[in-house]
Amino acid sequence: MKRLEPRQLLVLSALGRNASIHRAARDLSLTQSAVSKTLAEIEAGMGSALFLRSRQGIAATALGRLVLRRVEHLLDLLDHGIGRHGKEAPVLKIGYVSDLHGMALGQAFVRWRLSQPLSLRLVELDSQPLGLQLLQNAELDALVLDEPGEQELRTISNRMVPVLRKSHPLLVKGTSLSLQDVQALDWILPTAGAPFHRALQSWMVRAGIEAAVNLWILPAGQALSTVVAQSDVLAWLPAAQASWFQQMGVLMPVRLTDVPDIEAPAYLLLGAHVQADPVLQQGVALFAHFMDHSSACFEVQ
Incomplete structure (x- = not known):
């Protein structure tokens, strides 16, 4: 089989930790269909099933357990370096509430883990007040907010990109479309967050798009890619x-x-405790750079 790609390693690791495709998808801020497709690619390349599926979740086969041990060993080397011993390295803990930011955080996490020695943990939260409390208790090192606060380190911009299913009729003309092409379509938004809606409304005014566009909210992790892939x-x-x-x-x-x-x-x-820890402070600043870069580096082909 071909050598596993970094994204495939991280999907396997998440499946092994969670014993559930649904929970693995939430862990990586991906959709279940994306995780399932990646697993299918890996199993097809190996010519054997790595996990048994059931209503209760998934369980690794004998081959799957062997592969998971090797994957975790490799990721441990990436996290800590070959031959590293002694005191365990600190873990940078970043919390978020918004599905929208969770999706971008997951992509920054992938690139971070493959290149940075400081371990990283993303924590999905039910509410912003809970995140602020955890931050005050030093159980989180940083919190990604939708609305500006008085002590934010920096603003991170998520560049938003419109997508269609790969075989959409409009794409016969290429990937550059006119406003008339897309204005008649129903639109799906990955979050109900007010800041993004304000940005979208402002953008629609500047672009001259009628406000009568049909908008639907479908949070990340709710089969978003499947819905888009099977509709127009x-x-x-x-x-x-x-x-x-x-x-x-x-x-x-x-x-x-x-x-x-x-x-x-x-x-x-x-968090206030981060200001007194140069390692964590540098780590948060670097991760903010990763967030900006993950948005800016991609261009439509």
């Missing part, structure tokens, strides 16, 4: 996530001609 709707995704789905061969990002991008801002708030 247009979905707005963070650029890094659009790149992931393009690599999976599910969706195709498009460019709207003569129209500026939509930026969905996020705000990174530091």
